[in-house]
Amino acid sequence: MADTPLVSTKKCPFCQQWSEWQLQPTDRCTHCGQLLDPQAHHRAQQATDATHKKGQFAVRLIQINPEDGAVLRFLKWIVRGGQLLFMALLGLFVWIATAVAA
């Protein structure tokens, strides 16, 4: 068996020509320049979007300053508890969504 590079051929869905395909969602037809696998490209794009969205879930926690009064500190602790609960729920939703999608 000779060593063959990981290159395949795929029939372009646009011009119906056989094109070199490196099994990547971003590969384009060598004849017309269109994506060889638009659906795979779409899926890859969605996966990237999902990763970016997950990063936005990081909620900025409220700052509790030592010079704040006892009442203000108490109120801030409640808000902070709510924020933590919110993040925990968000994390749970993401986990459920991932578990359902899998």
Ligand SMILES: [Zn+2]
């Ligand atoms: Zn083509």
